[in-house]
């Protein structure tokens with residue numbers, strides 16, 4: 096099933112059967128295969144790191160599609176914030192071209208929210224801030 100990872104970084108490896116696909120940013124009609132060379136691994140940015148970087152790192156939607164008969168094995172190492180840590184973009188990542196996208200939150204609270212809804216846009220719903228640019232336009236009009 097297509098999803099973004101909720102943790103910070105996922106490191107994936109597989110046997111020689113390909114199948115991982117990613118969706119380009121803002122194009123939910125296209126899937127691009129990711130060919131993982133033998134012995135290599137892939138690092139995927141998750142939603143927690145997207146929030147931490149104020150959206151400068153993108154948590155790509157991905158899925159696995161199997162096309163042949165051969166079995167695919169994959170392994171994943173799911174890195175996540177330490178217990179109790181707060182996910183908050185450092186001020187260096189926030190400026191007038193990069194307004195704050197997410198409020199600070201505790202990773203465990205975000206994960207509980209996701210598990211209770213299983214919605215893929217959990218990060219936006221749970222921690223998304225109103226679009227600052229739109230708000231500014233609104234002020235200019237009024």
Ligand SMILES: O=C(O)CCC(=O)C(=O)O
Pocket residue numbers: 100105107109115157158159169170171
């Ligand atoms: O099997 C894979 O390569 C992907 C698995 C995955 O996306 C996940 O476990 O979050």
Ligand SMILES: [Fe+2]
Pocket residue numbers: 098099100105157
């Ligand atoms: Fe994943």
